[in-house]
Each structure stands twice: as C-alpha cells, then as structure tokens.
Amino acid sequence: MDVVINIFVGLHIIGIASLLGGFLTQMKAMNGAGARFVPAMLHGALTMLVTGIVLVGLNQSQDHTVNNVKIGIKLALLVVILALVYVKRDEEKIAKPLFGTVGLLTVTNIFIAVLWT
Template sequence: MDPLIHAMIGLHIIGIAALLGGFLTQMKAMGKGEARMVPSMLHGALTMLVTGMALVGLHRAQGDAVNTFKIGLKLSLLVVVLALVYLNRDQEEGERVGTAAFGTVGALTTADVFIAVLWT
C-alpha cells in the first residue's frame, strides 16, 4: 500500500505545482489588472482534490490516524479555490479576473501548502 500512497503524494504535489504555477505565471498580469485563470489552475485544483481524497482513504484503509480537523480545513480552502477558479475560468477576451479574486486564489493555495507542511 505504501507505493500507492507515495504515488498519490507525488500526484498531489504535481496538482499543487500546476495550481500555484498557473497563479505565479499570471502575477505580472495581475499587477496590470489583466490576470486570467489559466486551465492549469483548474486542472491542478481538481488533481489536488481527487488525490487528497484518495490519500485520506488510503491512510484510513491502513488504519492510520487521520487528523480530520486539518483535512477539513485544507478541503475547505481547496473548495473555495476551486470555486473561484471554476467560476472565473472562461472569461471573454475583454473580461479579466478581479485582482481580489485572483489574489485570494494564490493566498489560499499558499495557506493550504503551509498547513500541509507545518501542521504535524
């Protein structure tokens, strides 16, 4: 079961990289008010959701203790990020994502990473 858990962790990190990487590539455009939710942000958030749920299930199947409060907090942040990205993903050429919504995606994603790493 450990190789499967490690594979899911790797995919989870790839999802984080896609979401955060998509955000970081749009930082310069955000300063100009022209930021867009790129497809990699949506795909990264969905990857994080699916692999995160799989990781919780795999750990529970092994009988490992799971911190449900931590997982619930991370899931809540990810659902907000996913909603913001999904609702703003298909903007017309003239429409741009608001700086507040775009900045919130970056801040919540970063908070999600720090919760995962620092909360033991």
C-alpha cells in the first residue's frame, strides 16, 4: 500500500508543479499584454484536489495519523484557487491583484504542506 500512497504523492507534486509552473510562466506577461490563467493551472489544481482527497483516504485507511486541521486549511486554499482559475479561465487578461493572489495562495499551500508537521 505504501507504493500506491507514494504514487499519489508523486501525482500530487506534479499537480503542484503544473499550477505553480503555469503561474510562473505568466508572471512576465503581467507587465506586458496581461497575464491569463493557462489550462495547465486548472489541470494542476484539479490534480491536486483529486490526489489530495485520495491521499487522505489512503492514509486514514492505513491508520496513519492525519492532521485534519492542516488538511482542512490546505483544502480551503485549494478550493479558492480552483474557483478563481475556473471562473476566470477564458478571460484574456486577469487583473494583477487577482493573478498574484492565486500565486500567493499556491505558495502558501506549498509551505503549509512542507513546514506544518
């Protein structure tokens, strides 16, 4: 079962990389024509959501300790990210504060995952 959990952790990291990578590639466009939410950001956020839910389920089924407060906060941040990206995905230009918020929430989610033990 540990192999399955590790596979989903890897997929979760790929989702994070897709979301953050999409954000970073659009940062330069913020000063020029305007940044937009690319499909990789939406797909990354959805991958994070699905794999995160699966990871919690797999860990609980193995009687591993799961910090429900941490998971709840990470889920709340991800839902906000996903909602913003989904609603604004077809717009050609995204306001700088809104685009920056998605990046900040993504980085915050990463630091919560890494630093909160």
